[in-house]
Amino acid sequence: MGKLFICDHPLIQHKLTYIRDENTKTKDFRELVDEVATLMVYEITRNLPLEHVQVKTPVTTADCRIISGRMLGLIPILRAGLGMVDGVLKLMPAAKVGHVGLYRDPDTLQPVEYYVKLPTDVLERELIVIDPMLATGGSANMAIEVLKRRGCTQMKLMCLIAAPEGIKAVQQEHPDVDIYVAAVDDYLNDHGYIVPGLGDAGDRLFGTK
Numbered sequence: 001m002g003k004l005f006i007c008d009h010p011l012i013q014h015k016l017t018y019i020r021d022e023n024t025k026t027k028d029f030r031e032l033v034d035e036v037a038t039l040m041v042y043e044i045t046r047n048l049p050l051e052h053v054q055v056k057t058p059v060t061t062a063d064c065r066i067i068s069g070r071m072l073g074l075i076p077i078l079r080a081g082l083g084m085v086d087g088v089l090k091l092m093p094a095a096k097v098g099h100v101g102l103y104r105d106p107d108t109l110q111p112v113e114y115y116v117k118l119p120t121d122v123l124e125r126e127l128i129v130i131d132p133m134l135a136t137g138g139s140a141n142m143a144i145e146v147l148k149r150r151g152c153t154q155m156k157l158m159c160l161i162a163a164p165e166g167i168k169a170v171q172q173e174h175p176d177v178d179i180y181v182a183a184v185d186d187y188l189n190d191h192g193y194i195v196p197g198l199g200d201a202g203d204r205l206f207g208t209k
């Protein structure tokens with residue numbers, strides 16, 4: 001089963017509190033999501049492999065380490081995943097970005113695919129699937145499935161807030177995918193919203209409601 005990592009650094013939890021607050025307006029909401037995404041990168045990249053290199057300092061030669069292994073790819077699930085991309089890119093500026101467009105049908109809560117565009121070398125990359133909300137898990141599962149169908153094998157899932165139902169769904173369907181979240185909330189309401197959650201992440205990021 002994929003592991004669940006809860007990124008509970010005090011800075012993340014502090015900022016998440018303001019993200020949840022219904023009085024936080026679009027500009028601040030966007031900035032806070034961006035900042036939390038940057039902070040979560042620290043946890044997500046903790047186990048990246050390192051290789052030894054020698055660097056000539058002004059004083060002597062130093063044995064140092066740099067990141068090795070696969071290059072990274074970010075796969076935001078449109079729309080709301082876009083809100084976390086720049087924050088991640090701040091610490092991984094060389095990562096390529098692919099997009100998977102899905103929306104959740106409001107009646108059935110089933111994800112509907114409308115767009116996929118991936119880097120040409122996606123199969124050589126370790127991927128981070130990005131979406132602020134993991135509710136039923138339907139969207140994350142479909143995005144991971146879209147990637148696997150194209151041959152991708154190494155990926156992690158990064159979300160701000162997850163419902164227990166969504167975590168279970170991803171762990172069942174994709175036991176090879178580790179999940180990184182800033183918080184695990186209580187449950188899903190009758191409309192499939194995470195409780196207490198933050199409302200509709202896409203609408204709050206883009207000011208569409």
Ligand code: PRP
Nearest residue numbers: 078079080103104135136137138139202
């Ligand atoms: C939201 C959210 C996830 C999905 C989570 O997107 O950003 O993609 O719902 O729900 P699930 O786990 O039950 O699938 P939404 O469909 O509202 O689209 P948007 O990002 O375009 O607003």
Ligand code: URA
Nearest residue numbers: 135193194199200201
């Ligand atoms: N999508 C959101 O944006 N919020 C939720 O609470 C659930 C799905």
